[in-house]
Amino acid sequence: MSLFANPSAKPDSPYSAAERDVISLAGAAEARDAISLCPAYEATPLHTMAAEAEAWGINAVYFKDEGPRFGLNAFKSLGGAYAVARVLSAHLSEQLGHEVSIRELARGEHTVLTAPITVACASSGNHGRAVAAGARHFGCQAVIYVPGDTLEARAKAVESEGAKVVRHSGTYDDAVRDVETTARDEGWVVISDTSWPGYEDIPKTVMTGYTVMAAEALEQMIALDAPRPTHVIIQGGVGGVAAATCGYLAETLPDDYPTMIVVEPEAAACVLASAQAGKPSPATGDLQTIVGPLNCQEVSAIAWPILANRVTAIATVTDDEILAAITDLGARDTAIGTGPAGAAGYAAAKQILANPGMRETLGLTSNSVLLLFGTEGSVAGVGGG
Numbered sequence: 227m228s229l230f231a232n233p234s235a236k237p238d239s240p241y242s243a244a245e246r247d248v249i250s251l252a253g254a255a256e257a258r259d260a261i262s263l264c265p266a267y268e269a270t271p272l273h274t275m276a277a278e279a280e281a282w283g284i285n286a287v288y289f290k291d292e293g294p295r296f297g298l299n300a301f302k303s304l305g306g307a308y309a310v311a312r313v314l315s316a317h318l319s320e321q322l323g324h325e326v327s328i329r330e331l332a333r334g335e336h337t338v339l340t341a342p343i344t345v346a347c348a349s350s351g352n353h354g355r356a357v358a359a360g361a362r363h364f365g366c367q368a369v370i371y372v373p374g375d376t377l378e379a380r381a382k383a384v385e386s387e388g389a390k391v392v393r394h395s396g397t398y399d400d401a402v403r404d405v406e407t408t409a410r411d412e413g414w415v416v417i418s419d420t421s422w423p424g425y426e427d428i429p430k431t432v433m434t435g436y437t438v439m440a441a442e443a444l445e446q447m448i449a450l451d452a453p454r455p456t457h458v459i460i461q462g463g464v465g466g467v468a469a470a471t472c473g474y475l476a477e478t479l480p481d482d483y484p485t486m487i488v489v490e491p492e493a494a495a496c497v498l499a500s501a502q503a504g505k506p507s508p509a510t511g512d513l514q515t516i517v518g519p520l521n522c523q524e525v526s527a528i529a530w531p532i533l534a535n536r537v538t539a540i541a542t543v544t545d546d547e548i549l550a551a552i553t554d555l556g557a558r559d560t561a562i563g564t565g566p567a568g569a570a571g572y573a574a575a576k577q578i579l580a581n582p583g584m585r586e587t588l589g590l591t592s593n594s595v596l597l598l599f600g601t602e603g604s605v606a607g608v609g610g611g
């Protein structure tokens with residue numbers, strides 16, 4: 227594992243209008259209201275990790291376990307399915323000339339109009355599964371492009387939501403470009419978890435859905451009478467969930483903003499490459515990792531400005547460190563099943579806290595309170611999952 231400071235970090239600077247245009251408390255509240263209307267909505271568990279806190283020599287460790295999220299195995303359903311609902315609601319409202327609510331869509335009141343609509347995206351599994359589930363729930367079609375190295379179990383999970391899965395021969399970033407081109411010809415609506423100049427509104431909605439995860443975690447910590455988190459480790463794929471989490475915490479805890487650390491695979495570190503270049507820049511690694519969902523070469527355009535300001539450091543982890551973390555989590559007294567992306571934060575924490583220099587750089591002491599996100603549950607075929 228390696229740790230790099232973000233040279234442009236200004237974590238205590240006032241949250242700017244440009245940042246608020248991407249992640250705002252108003253947007254987060256709207257997403258929470260809509261998502262919690264779903265009968266299957268339930269906050270995911272927050273585990274208190276007393277044994278780790280003791281072994282690692284800090285005050286407390288909390289682990290937000292997204293495995294049970296909506297039965298879809300990852301936090302991604304908070305973004306992808308929510309964005310499908312918002313897109314269909316906006317589309318039908320315009321077509322019918324009156325407001326069509328997400329609730330009406332969920333009740334199947336407009337299936338004649340939604341059925342001919344196709345939503346599409348590129349995904350190594352979790353986002354695609356979320357979009358597919360949203361399409362099924364709200365009554366439209368879904369086509370999901372999966373990169374060539376996508377695990378069969380992940381592709382099958384997307385298919386089981388009723389989506390058409392197209393196996394792309396290239397990487398996630400190649401699939402993003404191709405699905406966008408094909409969508410233009412076919413009239414599909416792209417529901418992407420990444421963004422690029424000129425395509426921003428839908429990924430903003432996706433990211434806004436992700437804020438529910440951090441909102442729940444803070445509420446659960448308050449309910450446990452826990453101190454505020456002083457340090458948070460969050461996974462970086464395209465940087466969407468990291469920026470959503472940073473933005474939400476900056477807005478919610480302006481005076482107690484924690485030290486934010488993004489964790490990426492060593493071979494696919496686009497947040498790190500961008501931090502080092504001072505602008506969005508492609509990862510230089512070979513993208514050969516076991517962490518499909520974090521195998522992203524390019525950072526999301528709208529995520530970058532928030533990450534540039536609010537992330538203090540970037541940790542890069544290896545496949546072996548991740549596999550060890552999956553094993554550790556599964557061997558705890560209270561076992562937690564995670565996939566490789568889910569275990570990445572724990573893997574980074576374990577290494578950082580065993581390293582006196584890194585502890586000092588990040589200001590980790592016996593008073594520190596660490597919040598980790600287990601962003602996905604077990605995945606068949608990785609780490610005994």
Ligand SMILES: Cc1ncc(COP(=O)(O)O)c(C=O)c1O
Nearest residue numbers: 352463464465466467519601602
């Ligand atoms: C389980 C899991 N964790 C983390 C991420 C990273 O999210 P983002 O691409 O928004 O940075 C993903 C992305 O697919 C994921 O599926």
